[in-house]
Amino acid sequence: MILGNRQIKVDGLEMAYGSFVVMRNLDFTVEGGKVTVIMGGSGCGKSTLLRHMIGLLEPSKGSIKFGDFDFTAADESTRDSMKQSFGVLYQGGALWSSMTLEENVALPLQTYTQLSSSEIREIVEFKLSLVGLSGFSQFFPGAISGGMRKRAALARAIALDPKYLFFDEPSAGLDPVSSQRLDDLILQLRDTLGATIVVVSHELASIFSIADHAVYLDAETRTMTDQGRPSDLLEKSPHPGVREFLSRGKTNG
């Protein structure tokens, strides 16, 4: 593949639904092999930004580059092959409900590799064991709990050893312990796969524990106001809104 470096560069991005502009002037870089969190209040456009980054929505202006590769300008078939290096964990897991966990994880492998079915089964078992779900391969998504579903979806997302991993609110709807486990998993994946990880979140505990870098989207001004390490942002951000967000609204001005 053309991907030497694993950086993601968002350049002058503007996102709009029809004539309604959600966010404009987004400029930031997601460093390769690091965890970057996109944070902000509810409804500020975090998930919309994620959907733009993975190619589900088209930006009205600007570009997104993966390494040296302009994703927004690429044609469909190039983009399809690019997408094989993505792994996405959706809010609700989005496991294919008519397939067992094994089939869910196996589908990307069957589609993109020439492996034999016994090899695929071994890989699937391995991926499921990475997320702590060995023994559940014959379960259907409807028969397991929400936290397990998310972990199974994560196993599917890492099936092809992706270079880029995207998480849409990984801790949403999980109890503190499961959410902590998922955070640990994210960090382990960063260290073992060397994947570039983008997480959309508004869970402070999770932001502080996993983020190497954070980008704050502001709903009022409809753009990003600040970026940096969350702990630095909490102390030194010139924007009161960012400090307020990171301290649960306890500091004022």
Place this chain on the structure above:
Amino acid sequence: MQAEAQKASLEVSPLNNDGNVSIKVCGDWILDTKLPDRKELWNQLPSEATATLDFDFSSLGKWDTGLVVFLLGCIEESVRRGVQINQKQFPDGVRKLIDLSQAVPEKQTGRTEEPTSFLQTLGHNTREVLEGVNTFLAFTGEVTMGFARIFGKNKVFRPIDFITILYQCSAAALPIVGLISLLSGLTMAFVGAVQLQKFGAEIFVADLVGLAMVREMGALMAAIVMTGRTGASFAAQLGNMRVSEEIDALETMGIRPIDFLVVPRLIALILVMPLLCMYANVVGIIGGYLVGVLMLDMSTHQYITQTFKAMSLNDLFSGEIKSIFFGMVVAASGCFYGIHCGQSSAAVGRAVTRSVVTGITFIIVVDAVFAVIFHILGI
């Protein structure tokens, strides 16, 4: 027992020298009792010279949201009219609720509902229809490409899924298709028999039922049942997959939802519909036979011979060929609305309704087109 509620009322005092008007709020201000009209209050004000409104709450009984909304309305109107309202006398709870409601200013989302003229609505709807046609053409193109890709290198075709779909729209559909066809055969024979008996031509009931089933009703009945059964289930299933982001998950994995979800369903229905049509023909003719034998005292041999005499191979083919196209229509309308479903459960409901309505409409249209074609070809 609770005391009878006091009727809510307002007493407006005359204007004093400072331009103050005092308004006494009396009684219980409870939502589902009749509260005084806000407009009347403004009409009761002594003159244009009113500068400040003082509310007196000393006679206020019980109150709830009714009072708060009334006062909020007064505050809004007072700003428009340039009148001051002295909010200091408001009861504590009321003031806190009003402050809370005004703490976050209304956001200018640019999405306020503006009244639209007839022409605007017409233009908007026309554009929507054209966009719909455009989306459908794009869908047709993608499906055609999807068909081609089945034979290509990067195919995404899971035999197990295909077999499941095939089962759902064939074997599982037999009882309902059978029942409907049997009943339509029976009805046709019965109605026909009553008329034909007048001429002593009961034997032609076999012709009537046989020809009608094979040329029209078999294919049509099977297709309409399948629209309501399978087309709707395709729309609901794909729509739900859209809502739970399963289709997004396919897309971001670089797996085309059209290839993975639509093409197998389309192939399944194209394969199954002619068989279902044949089955409906046979069951419908059995319905006619029952009427013929039980009501018209025809013999089995007589009825069957008469039926075969009436039909030609062309008649059979005309029904079968149509049913292939009906299969396409049913699968395409179900999948189209399912794939393009919105992101809510209400959208799934709309998708199912539209798929069934469109499916049945197009079945009738296709049927009419074929009637013309067969007429020209002399089949």
